[in-house]
Amino acid sequence: MTVLLAFLANILVAIAKTVAAVITSSASMVAEAAHSWADAGNEVFLLIADRRGAKTKDARHPLGYGRNAFVWSLIAAFGIFTAGSIVSIMHGIQELSDTGPVESPVVAYVVLGIAFVLEGASFTQAMVKSRRLARQGGTSTWDFVLDTSDTTLRAVFFEDSAALIGLALAGGSILLHQLTGVAAWDAIGSILVGILLGVVAVILIGRNIAFLVGATAAPKLRARVGRALLGLDQIERVTYLHIEYVGPNRLFIVAEVDLAGDAREHDVARRLRDVEQRIEAHEAVETVVLSLSVDDEPSLEFAPA
Known part of the structure; x- marks a missing residue:
């Protein structure tokens, strides 16, 4: 349910950001649109991960099919890195020399605000579940999210966290562009969003690799x-x-x-x-x-x- 909610939220947000990116010609909005489409695609991989990993063990797989979940989550993490991080950074670098204004910035702010509400709803669900499980395990929420074997919950938690921070970066970059008249701020926003996604992708890739090669229990x-x-x-x-x-x-x-x-x-x-x-x-x-x-x-x- 957590992954499905995140998928539906990302589809709606990706469409809205794409329209806003076309209207505003904002590099930060392009980065955010790429971010949301990457997240939406990744949720598909996470849904596959849940389905494949839940298969019952058989003679050929006496330890079950659970590691499938780590494989597909690893693919999703690479998707964040390539489709989200690299695209955002490259586009931002290309736009650094652009001197044009952001068209219709109000459209960008409205879309970013709506996206923040939708992403916030998805993140809240992941946070509530993580906190409850962390209390049951006698650990902090942060440690639980990093160490949990529930790879889809960790992915949604980090993706939604990055989405909320990315929205703030995009909004702030567009605002600085407006206030200073320096178009580079918008491009810098795109680059910062890309770096943020890269950090999240590296964390998720590292955790999935750890479980695939045989992570022992805490x-x-x-x-x-x-x-x-x-x-x-x-x-x-x-x-x-x-x-x-x-x-x-x-x-x-x-x-x-x-x-x-x-x-x-x-x-x-x-x-x-x-x-x-x-x-x-x-x-x-x-x-x-x-x-x-x-x-x-x-x-x-x-x-x-």
Whole structure:
């Protein structure tokens, strides 16, 4: 729903900005139009990411298809960089030598104002959801957005943030052009919007690459999983724990544990499988693999909640 709302908002805003760019001949408005069309196209990739990543695991993909979400989100981030950042910067540089005035600046201000309201509505939804999930995880909103495996939520959060800042830059550039009569301010606005989009794109590209190459869980999540394992009646010790994201909010867990009691090998194997199935029943766990610890392996300690 978050991505769909952002997509609809970006389509409406992109059309309005394109019309305003034609009427006003403003470099900043051209940059903003390119920004919104890039965002709208990227939302399509994010919708594909959600759909592809939600496919149920099968024999060929025992860890599921969740990493598809990171792939398509990575493509979307490259789209921001190429269609948004590079186009805006190049157009701004080309317009630096332009001495013409911005035509009908009121049209630009009206469109920017409407766009701010629409983008603000989309950003508010992403912010509210991020804050709620951050509180549940006991972390700050900023840290949650950077570290979350929910790649589409992070993309919408950053794209909408950049959109609001970009609108302010475009409006300020056009205003400075009017007040000073220096056309370069409008071109500088376009360049600044492009740089802003470039920074956002680099952040999103970096985070998606990190998850694609096997990002491990944050220490707080690791501790929470460890405490949950030790909270099971059948488990006395945990001597090894590996947690990896295999999709948005989907975990692959490998652990070595010491089971309570001294049962026979056949019974131990059955008990291990029962524990695995119990853990896999959790909505955030894609697959779990448990093996037995040996006596001389030290127990892991997990920080309290």
